[in-house]
Amino acid sequence: MLNAEQRRRAYLSAMQVVAWLPRVALPFAAPSRPETLQPVEVEVELAPVAAPLEPVAAPEPVAPAAPAVAAVAAERPSAELARAALVSPPAKPALVADSPEAEAAPAPVERQAPPRFALQLLRAGACLLLVELPTGEPFQSRDPAYLLLKDLLRAAGLPSSPQLVGEPVRWPLMKRGSLDQGPQAALEYVQGFVAAQLEQEPSVCLWLVGLPAVRFAGEADAEAFNRELQVDGLGLAWALPGLELLMDEPERKAELWRAMRRTMRRWNTVNE
Template sequence: MIEEARRRAYLTAMQVVSWLPRSVLPFAAPSRAELLQPLPEPEPQVVAPPVAAAAPAAIREEAPAPRPSIEVPRPAVPMPKPMIKSEPAATEAEETPAPTRAAPVAPPRFALQLLRAGDCALLVELPTGESFQSRDPAYLLLKDLLRAAGLPDSPQQVGDGSPIRWPLLSRGNLDQGPDAARDYVQGVLAGQLESQPCACLWLIGLPAIRFAGEGDADSYNRELTIDGLGPAWALPGLELLMDEPERKRELWQAMRRVMQRWKPAV
């Protein structure tokens, strides 16, 4: 017979927590009443084989055989994969935005007539796009301006008399933007004025001011100096003067200041 202490040591080595003998064991401590109550079914556990040496024959006969533990297989639960936040690869195209392509600029459209009156050259916007006729209201107004300026009121055409038109081509890949139009107009004027210099160049109408004198509507009734062309005077267009007669007063006042360029002092 073994003592209670050795018996508990063996049971602990076999990982037996609670047990009840089938019969009263000699020299055993009295059983506690709560141990006689039915215990809930314990969860299956894997019982490792005892490391201690084989128990004596007396223990095998008197001690009940331990109930073998059956491991219930559980369905394998796949471990969740760690979520890796994928960052978009920074490419050179993303770091450096592609340059935006500028929208093509529509070519300007205008028709200008180069005339000569006394010691002045006149670059006049053609309101209809065609050369002046003798009874055109715009041409009659131009004759009035020349008489008020002390110049011949029958201006003569320069060269072959063909208007300076833009754009040059109706289609094609040729650059016909504002810069190209300005270079073309100034080139034609430079060629004509080189053979026939003038005391002052009249720029009548916004297209004449913009593409010959590089000015704008704020340049009306002002004197300009153009590289390669000399002094110039900017006037509102003939059609604008007819639509807004109140502009004529400021025009007459500016004419008295500029007239000294072509009219000799008396």
């Protein structure tokens, strides 16, 4: 078994330390040899002094050399720039917001998601009705929504058995494809469809029953319920809440009845 001093010397030998002096007395260490504490004298050999050299006249500078070196230095960056211009195309300058080029740059147009609705066009006497289909399917004779519509027509003094006009309008027209079927396209399609029917047979008042009918034919929203609208190309229209909404919220029927009493004079005059 190596003692502490032998282990210490083994570590120093591994680190290639020939001589060392501890800062404090080490326990169990052997006493230092006196010769190791003596300062080491270093002999410095002085180089012999050489004889002074005679001064030599400096050669006169050659004038054309400097311009030649400067010309080479000047041509090097220009050649590097020319080589870089051939390799990479010039970068386009950024457009400033107030510049004419920035104003002329077309902005990306976000395509809106197509709305989803189903509308049925009907005719009852002198009125044309654009009605939202609550289930998306054509009316059946015993549907609660259809029975409510018959009650509204009867209360308005119109025939309670309206005639179907064409097939239901379902939007979007296509499930896939690149055709724009956003809200604006839906509005133009519905208005064009109703206008074509009005050209064949005019009506005194156009009923818009349900929010999709009010929005995509009358260009209005739910705030227009129970009000009359003047729509370009379609004439006079009357906005009504949807049949399903009237069944879910029966308190709306009172306000609808008051609005009907103000509006029904338009078609009752024609019937007389």
